[in-house]
Amino acid sequence: MKIRNADRREHIVLQMTPMIDIVFQLLVFFVFTFKIVLPEGDFNIRMPSAAATRTIEPSETPLLKVTLRAAENRELAQIRLNDIVFEGPAPFLQLQQQIRSMIGDAGGPGTAEQEVEIDSDYDLKYRYVINALTAITGYIDSNGDQHKLVEKVRFAPVEQQ
Amino acid sequence: MRIRPRGDSKILEGDLTPMIDMTFQLIAFFMLVINFADVEQDQRITLPLSELAQPPDAPYELPLTIHVTGGGRFIFAGNQVANLSDLRSALQLEKQIIKGLRPKKLEEVTIIIRADQNAKIGLVQEIIQTCQDLQFEIFALRGEQSNTSTLSGT
Numbered sequence: 001m002k003i004r005n006a007d008r009r010e011h012i013v014l015q016m017t018p019m020i021d022i023v024f025q026l027l028v029f030f031v032f033t034f035k036i037v038l039p040e041g042d043f044n045i046r047m048p049s050a051a052a053t054r055t056i057e058p059s060e061t062p063l064l065k066v067t068l069r070a071a072e073n074r075e076l077a078q079i080r081l082n083d084i085v086f087e088g089p090a091p092f093l094q095l096q097q098q099i100r101s102m103i104g105d106a107g108g109p110g111t112a113e114q115e116v117e118i119d120s121d122y123d124l125k126y127r128y129v130i131n132a133l134t135a136i137t138g139y140i141d142s143n144g145d146q147h148k149l150v151e152k153v154r155f156a157p158v159e160q161q
Numbered sequence: 162m163r164i165r166p167r168g169d170s171k172i173l174e175g176d177l178t179p180m181i182d183m184t185f186q187l188i189a190f191f192m193l194v195i196n197f198a199d200v201e202q203d204q205r206i207t208l209p210l211s212e213l214a215q216p217p218d219a220p221y222e223l224p225l226t227i228h229v230t231g232g233g234r235f236i237f238a239g240n241q242v243a244n245l246s247d248l249r250s251a252l253q254l255e256k257q258i259i260k261g262l263r264p265k266k267l268e269e270v271t272i273i274i275r276a277d278q279n280a281k282i283g284l285v286q287e288i289i290q291t292c293q294d295l296q297f298e299i300f301a302l303r304g305e306q307s308n309t310s311t312l313s314g315t
Contacts, residue, residue: 016177023184030191037196041214042273042301047289074281092312122283126276127209130304134211135312146213158286
């Protein structure tokens with residue numbers, strides 16, 4: 001009987017080409033569908049029309065009015081809370097501290113009754129209003145926990161240009 | 162002189178293993194970071210930063226997104242809108258569609274306003290006023306999340 005030589009077994013070669021084709025197609029798909037989504041968040045405001053709000057009973061707490069005035073170059077010129085003017089390098093931080101002292105913030109869930117109206121110049125840059133909203137609606141403490149301050153915010157009627 | 166036969170030359174095969182390794186790693190990376198969420202963003206708009214701008218807990222039921230560029234142009238439903246009256250017409254159309262599909266659900270529509278940080282606040286207010294006239298009530302002013310406090314400067 002003839003014994004086959006073990007060294008002469010067939011060498012099996014795997015076909016790599018189809019796999020590489022598919023892998024490249026997958027890669028191309030993922031590259032083309034890839035999109036960078038920046039983390040975004042919202043300030044939620046419920047503002048029914050003036051006609052709808054007339055039926056609602058007026059709040060007992062006095063309305064706080066935040067006034068933002070624009071300079072010639074559309075930058076922030078002045079910020080006021082009622083009659084208190086905030087000046088210095090961080091006026092929005094001062095505004096936040098003032099609101100915290102006015103509503104008696106103790107790190108709680110915020111106040112549902114207090115309402116703030118933002119009155120800003122037409123040309124003012126939008127980012128200053130977002131800064132004002134940040135100062136009014138809450139803060140993040142040193143532990144990274146978020147605390148709410150005023151939940152009801154509305155805008156004063158816009159003055160037409 | 163003896164000439165070597167050409168048939169004897171060996172077939173040179175490149176080592177494909179590192180390339181395949183790298184390709185699989187790329188695929189794994191893209192699979193992990195892929196996002197199928199239908200987020201309406203526009204590269205022309207730079208949102209203002211805020212540490213309190215938090216993403217909503219649940220997706221809005223009926224969102225309508227209006228973009229306002231730094232130059233004062235409006236973008237609604239992927240189209241550039243020339244002025245406020247055209248935006249009103251487009252919103253009016255949306256209102257009719259929503260009322261036709263889902264009666265009495267108009268107050269559940271959330272108007273998402275994605276305004277550039279340098280846009281005029283007056284324009285944003287005019288959009289809000291226009292939406293209020295059309296009986297939309299809920300607004301979401303969108304900002305970009307910031308890890309640092311944005312109130313320490315002007």
